[in-house]
Amino acid sequence: MKKNDQKTPIFDQYQQEVMTTVYSVLDRVKCEMMERKYISKEIYPVFRIQKELCGIVEKSIESPGIFNEEFDLQSPPAYVTGDFAIETFGLAKKLKESPQTLSSKVVDGINREEHTEFIDKAVAVGPFVNVEAKKNILYASTLSCIATLGDKYGESDINAKKVVVVDYSSPNIAKPMGIGHLRSTIIGQALANLYEKTGYSVIRDNHLGDWGTQFGKLLFAYKHWGNEEDIEKNPIEELKNLYVKFHNLAKDNPQMEDEARVLFAKLENGDPELTILWKRFRDWSVIDFEKMYERLGINFDMHIGESFFIKEAEKVVQDCLSKGICRIDDETGAVVVDQQDNLPSFLLRKQDGSTLYISRDMATLKFRNEIFNPETILYVVGSEQSLNFKQFFSLARRAGYLPDSVKAKHIDFGMVTKEGKKMSTRRGTLIELNDLIEQSVEKSREIFSKKNPSLIGEKLDEIFEIIGVGAILYNDLHQSRIKNISFDWDKMLDFEGGSATYLQYTYVRIQSILKKIDETFPGESDIVLDESNICFETKNEFSLAKKLMEFPQIIAKAQKTDSPHDICTYLEELALLFNSFYNDVSILKTGDDTLRISRIMLSRSTANVIKNGLALLNIRVPEKM
């Protein structure tokens, strides 16, 4: 079918708007590359210790560079004395020596070293080396580092000057956004934050599902049952009703699907009337989505969407045909990509000539590479699409749209299920995001106004909003991505144990302590002691500081493995350690001035890290609750 390139003025105007946004994002990224002040990895005690220990170990076994920069700082099990542990099995294999020989060599090397910054001494236990740190140095430099960096503690330059495009949320415009798209939105935003904090310049792209056969369906429904008045009043609700009505009737009238496809093909050929309608649907939806994004604290650089790429998608098909990696099917006339790399064959263009998801995605990929030159592209999309992404990446590599230098990752995640079944618009089991947020916020209002009746004032609504929204975000992020989440109102709104609320509460409690301190010892809550004066007394205090020290490393690992839930696990452990410390000693009653102020610094550092950690997950902390 011959393409009609005469788009309506509306479409042209829309394309120009998109390009304006794209170039402003590009400017921002270029600027960032030149001017961003990165926090050097080298200033963090955790990385300095790692480097020091690695150096000594390599020296003591006379094998410089053997770790190849992959030396991991591990902690020994709880029942073993020692701050760090090294196991020599791996080395033994590489060097063809016995683990025991190596561990005693390493221990000798460590104990022989005189001018160390953090490392004190070591003992060998069979194949293990248990290392003791200079505890006071580790403790003081960690607290001092946090006090200096504040909100920036944890950021690093590990991935400085690299660009990542994160493609996430990507709701379909013809449908209301439900809890399924929430996962992509939340995970994508957390990953974008993680990448940014390790040095990446991040481009956040909401690749709207604003094209495709579902628009044919919506146009069909609108033409048959659409009521202007109702739509004006409540556009999103009415569009949803139309969509559901279509599906209900199409079950018994399969020809409706064909008619919808015809309408979509007309739209793709630039039918002016349909284009105007399409643009209206799109605008309404975007406005509606924006409200939700704002509430969840999600921010995108652009909402380009698939519709932008339809012309280029056709060129992609032509290009692939000329490169001989796909063919026109003799019988149907559709464009087919044959079985390759053990992947089943699939279509690149429909029989009626209109584009498909994968051809538009190919064009999108080409565009992103040409304009932004990214090091990595993340596609945050549910795992039910994993076959599609394998086909897409395989085709893109063969077509030369995805050079080996560019990493493309499908960040997959499990579904949100209800009673073991996927929730969907069609089944009517979809829970809408608005309802979810409302209910969560209401629940937090209910619980906290009862628990803490003294909580009054104008900021109350904001506090409940922070708690309610935090509970939703955390519920989604605290378990590993890949697993299905079974949807359960009670669990989602459970504010106990391993929840955002527990972490927020710990933060608030620290703020309260600091306030109390200022009443008794005015001005002490924000004193920063000189490193040489910072001290501690109990084991709990040290364990807490050691945990605080690990934070930058945890961020690096969470980014590297695309696992926001590592941050959750870490924060829960941290909060537990703080609560132990809190239970153990009274800061207010600490008589010794430097010890008391050190403890205040420790508490403030903990609050700081909880805040920074939750911020990575897009969760805010209230000042009271």
Add this chain to the structure above:
RNA sequence: GCGCUUGUAGCUCAGUGGAUAGAGCAUCUGGUUGCGGUCCAGAGGGUCGCAGGUUCGAUUCCUGCCAAGCGCACCA
């Protein structure tokens, strides 16, 4: 039928080629006249789905099987 993912404590989930597999909830015991108990400490509870294999060592890697979920061209 083929492919992908998952299977760890009663429940929800972490974790790992190596030292005695961990949290939260639930159950039981103890602490607290507090810096906000939405806390802390402790106990019980596990053949890490089953069976083989690789390895000095496997819950982790490989193979087979069982169970659940998802996917397998004109949807996205």
